Amino acid sequence: MDAKTTNPLAAHLLGWYDRHHRDLPWRVGPAMQQAGQRANPYHVWLSEVMLQQTTVQAVKPYFQKFLVTWPTVVDLAAAPVEDVMAAWAGLGYYARARNLKRCAEAVANDHGGLFPDTEEGLRTLPGIGDYTAAAIAAIAFDRPAAVMDGNVERVISRLYAISSPLPASKPIMKGKVRELTPIERPGDFAQAMMDLGATICTPKRPACALCPFNGHCLALREFDPENFPLKAPKKQKPLRQGAAFVAVSPEGEIFLRRRPASGLLGGMTEVPNTAWTARQDGGTTADHAPFSADWQSCGTVIHVFTHFELRLTVFRAVTARSSDASGWWEPVDHLEAQALPTVMKKAISVAIPTAFNGADMNSPAMKRKSR
DNA sequence: AAGCCGTGGTA
C-alpha cells in the first residue's frame, strides 16, 4: 500500500475488510480481485438500485431472480415494463423499477450497452443519484469517488463526533469521506465503510470493542457513539382510511386494475378501491364500490406506508364476469405473475384466504396485521 | 427543499 496515496485510516480499514468483509452475491471479494476478477457493472448497478433504502436480506432473492430472467442490461432493456414491475413487486419504492427500466434502455440505446465509467456520466441516468453514481464508479470502475450512504454517515458522524444534525451535516461529512477515500482500492474502501456500518458501527449498541477505528473514534472517546448521528426530529404519520373491493367471478377470476403511472404505487396492479382519505367518518362503506354487487365486508387491512398509515376495509362479492374497460379479470391462481404491491396482496388475502397459498401472506406476522 | 415514495426486520 502506497503511503502517499492511501492514508493510515483507510489502509487500516482495508486490512479489516480483507479479513471481515461480507460475501454478497453481487460482490467480487478482495481475493478474487487479486486474482484479476472485476465486478460486473450491470450487477453492481442492479444491486445498488435494489439496495436503496432496502435491506440486504430483502434484496438477495430479487437480485438472483432478475439476473436469471435478464442476464444482461440489454436483456432488461428489451423486457416489457409490466414484466419488470411484476418481478419488482414486494420490494417497494416502485419508481425504482420504472427508472431501472428507463436506465437500462438508455444504456442499451445511447451507450452501446455499456455503463458510463465515470461518476458524472452515471449521474445523468434515471434512478442514479449522488450515492449510486459514486458507488458504481468506485466499485465497478475503480474511480476514487466519495461514497456516502446511511452507513457511511453513521460511521463518519461518530468518527468525528459531528455535532450538527442530519441532513444539514451532509456536506461536512461528504468532505470527510472525500479526504479519507484512497486512490488505491476505492471500491473496497466504500464497501468496507458500509460493511463496518452494517456489522460493527450499528445504529443501536455498536460493537466498538471490535471496531478497527476504536482508537480514532472521537464519539467513543468523548461521548456515547449511540447518540450519533444527530437527526432532525421527524413528523408522526397520519392515519388514512379507505375500502377495497375484491370481485370474484363464478369461474374463479378476480377483477384487477392498473394504477396511474406515477405517484403512490405508480404503475402497479390493484383491486378497485376508494380514495384513501384522512377523514375518519367515511369512504369505508360499500356505496363506494366500482359496480353494484352483493358486497360483504370481510375484514380490515392495516398497512404502513412511508408517510401515512392505511386502514383498509375489504369487501368481497361473487359476481358475473362483466366487461369493464377500466380493468380486467385475472384467474385467482395466476396472481403471482401480477405486479401486486404488498398492500393489495393483503387485501386479496383477507377476501380470498387461499389466494397466495404458500406465500408470506398467511404468516402469523401477516395475519396479525389483518382482522 | 421539503415532501413524496414501500416493505419487513429489529429491539
Next chain:
DNA sequence: TTACCAAGGCT
C-alpha cells in the same frame, strides 16, 4: 407495542 430504519432519488 411502538419506533426506528435499511447500500436514496425525484420533484
